[in-house]
Amino acid sequence: MNEKLLQYLWNFKIFTHFNFRDTDGNAIEILDFGKWNTDSGPDFLMAKIKIKNIILAGNIELHVKSSDWIFHQHSKDPGYQNIILHVVFQNDIDIRELKDQNIPTLELNDHIDKNVFQKYEDLLKENQFIPCEKIFSINKIPVNFHEENLLKKLEEKSLEIEKDLEHHKNNYEAVMFHYLAYSFGLKVNASIFKQIAETLDFNIINKIRQNKTQLEALLFGISGWLENPSDSQMQIWKREFDFLKAKYNIPEIIIRPKFLRLRPPNFPTIRLSQFADLYFQHQNLFSKIISAQNTNSLFEIFKEIQASDYxxxxxxxxxxxxxxHPKVLTKDFIELIILNAILPIKYTYHKYKNENINDEILKFYIEIQSEKNSVITEWKKLGTKIKTSLESQSLIYHFKNNCEAKNCLNCGIGFKILKES
Structure with missing residues (x-):
């Protein structure tokens, strides 16, 4: 037993019976278990209890042992002055000051199924793909599990995007440029590509986007690849880069992408050329993306994108x-761009303007097939049906935020498992 588990059981009312009595034998009726407080202060706020025909309103503090009240030094803390009930798993000592203030103590030892402890300990000890792997079944996945996970993920990403918007004076086009660069970099070069994009003033991109050679020259030059040109095309790019540096007073910065552990089609040379082509082909890219009503419209934007003839x-x-052969974007790569950059941007742009954005954005995820990666493969081994990116994105998010951290007490699946005890 630990305090976090005890708070969890109290919050979700997972008890064998509710015939509560305080340590003096007085019946206690819990009229309101209170609001779980995850910040500093008492564990549950705005609670109500009835004892000796008197209704008390205030806060509740939980401890594994009653002596923890002393060890945690609550006596000296003014934040604990409005306590109406001290809830403990084991009443190892009487707290004199609580007695003097007529604050009852409720011991829960006999109200909790001991199987809960065993299941919780098993979840924390298991070293598997997910802690509950041995007892997992698809019927333990709650209703709306995937929708709730995905919307949580989108909201977290949206807060990150909003910080970037604040830094870039609410310039959505510039921020989208940064996030698209991040997606084109894939796992190895994502942060490097985003750094390259953020180094460049987006006003320069807008001014030269009708000239693909200059777009490539700018990206290749910042990457440090044009210092010693070895063929005529490289000489052209170097000449254009030197011209742009002088014209727009671009600082001497080199940010070198990585080639290590990448297959040739994913080399940063190819991806940056394709990225340049995207902004060359679509002069009004942002408006096309924001106004797209379905994934087919988004695929239309990317299907003709390819690296230059070189x-x-x-x-x-x-x-x-x-x-x-021409270096075009594959369907799988386009889907990754849509999932990792475009949909979070669309969600952020519309969430304060369109009250139906949650339902509309979820439809995009339903229209895109599931990703293929090691995490999804393991979920499938457990019998989970994963057909769309709504399901795959949800399960990837859930795995990273709950399963890897063994955060079973914040998991809808874990809740079902513990409640079944």
Whole structure:
């Protein structure tokens, strides 16, 4: 038993019976268990109890042992002056000051099924994909589980985007440029690509976006790849980059993307060229994305995007490849961009303007198929049906925020497992 588990059981009222009596034998009726307080101060606020035909309103403090009241030094804390009930798992000593103030103590030892402890300890000890793997079943997934997880994830991402908007004077186009760059970088270069994008004044991008060669030159130059040109095309990019640096007073900054552990189609050279093509082909990119009503409209934006002709027979500078083909965006890559950048931006843009945005944004996730990765593979092994990105995004988020951290007390699945005890 620990205090967090005790608070959890109190909050969700997981008891074998509710015939509560204080340590003096007086019957206690809990009229309101209170609001769980996750900040400093008493554990449950605005509670109500009835004892000796008197109704008391105030706060409730929980401890594993009654002596914890002393160890936690609540006596000297003015925040604990409005306590109406001291709830403990084990009453190991009487607290004199509580007695003197007629504050009852409720011992829960005989009100909790001991199987709850065992299940909780088992969840924390198990070293598996998810703590409840041995007892997991799909019927333990609550109703609206995926929708709630995904909306939590979107809201967290939205708060991050709003911070960036505040820093960039509410310029949605600039912030979208940064997040699209992040997505084009994939896992290895995501933060590096975003750093490159944030280094550039988006006003410069807007001024040169009708010239794809200049867009590429700017991105390649900031990446430090044009210092020693080895062919004629590189010389063209270097000349354009030197011109842009002088014209727009671009500082001498080099941010080098990584090639290590990447397959050639994902080399940063290819991805930055494709990223440049996206802004070259769509002069009103932001409005197209924000106004898109379904995933088909979004796919239309990306389906013709490809790296420039130089990259048809290159993966890196100055090295001709034996593989000759246009470097286009695959369907899987486009879906990742939509999931990781576009939908969070759309949600953030519309959430204060459209009261139906939750339902509308969820439809986009339903229209996109599930991702394929190791986490999703493990969920499928447990019998979970995962067909859409609504389900896969939910389960990835849930795994990272609850299962990996063994945060079973904040998990809807964990709640069902413990309540079944």
């Amino acid at each position: 990259w048809t027979d290159h993966f890196n500078f100055g090295k001709i490849s034996s593989i000759h």
